[in-house]
Amino acid sequence: MNLWPEGRADLRAAILGHFDAAWSLGRLLHRGFALDLGIEEDFFDARLDRPLATLRLLHYPAGSGQAAPLGAGEHTDYGCVTVLATDGVAGLQVKRRGGGWEDVPTLPGAFICNIGDCLMRWTNDVYASTPHRVRAPEAERYSAAFFLDPNPDAVVAVLPGCTGPGNPPRYTPITGAAYLRAKLDETYAHRREPG
Numbered sequence: 001m002n003l004w005p006e007g008r009a010d011l012r013a014a015i016l017g018h019f020d021a022a023w024s025l026g027r028l029l030h031r032g033f034a035l036d037l038g039i040e041e042d043f044f045d046a047r048l049d050r051p052l053a054t055l056r057l058l059h060y061p062a063g064s065g066q067a068a069p070l071g072a073g074e075h076t077d078y079g080c081v082t083v084l085a086t087d088g089v090a091g092l093q094v095k096r097r098g099g100g101w102e103d104v105p106t107l108p109g110a111f112i113c114n115i116g117d118c119l120m121r122w123t124n125d126v127y128a129s130t131p132h133r134v135r136a137p138e139a140e141r142y143s144a145a146f147f148l149d150p151n152p153d154a155v156v157a158v159l160p161g162c163t164g165p166g167n168p169p170r171y172t173p174i175t176g177a178a179y180l181r182a183k184l185d186e187t188y189a190h191r192r193e194p195g
């Protein structure tokens with residue numbers, strides 16, 4: 001559900017416009033992924049046309065001197081791909097496969113695109129979701145993260161080119177809706193525990 005501030009129709013239009021643009025970019029990226037994975041270029045189109053997508057608008061207060069060292073702890077995103085726009089204030093770091101954190105540079109006009117856990121599952125770990133975190137920024141920081149999960153009824157089953165002799169599927173097929181529900185249950189399990 002969207003809650004909009006009153007009297008700011010311009011904000012609503014800008015945010016909905018950004019949502020649509022990020023969604024289009026996400027689908028376009030999937031055309032590239034499909035070509036890379038050796039499947040039909042439009043394979044993901046019909047699986048991302050009613051997606052479980054979220055645009056999260058984030059604000060990090062200036063953090064230097066605060067007790068909490070991080071703006072966001074280490075995590076991977078759940079979905080297929082995340083399209084992130086930032087205001088250019090540094091803070092985001094990605095973890096290299098070999099370990100070690102690296103600052104993500106700001107390129108004016110560019111988005112930061114992260115592979116998420118769902119695409120990792122779909123590709124049988126051929127693509128890896130990127131662990132990342134946000135350092136408490138020196139200055140106030142704004143970002144907008146668009147998370148693209150598949151359609152609720154899309155079946156996320158290991159893609160044909162990502163499995164074969166000696167490389168069995170590591171995951172069972174699951175619908176987009178069941179996948180996201182399981183991820184959210186995992187994340188918020190502590191909230192349901194008694195006490």
Ligand SMILES: O=C(O)CCC(=O)C(=O)O
Pocket residue numbers: 056058072077084086092132134143144145
């Ligand atoms: O604010 C950022 O740069 C990243 C935010 C993020 O990783 C997330 O919301 O999942």
Ligand SMILES: [Fe+2]
Pocket residue numbers: 075076077132
């Ligand atoms: Fe993230």
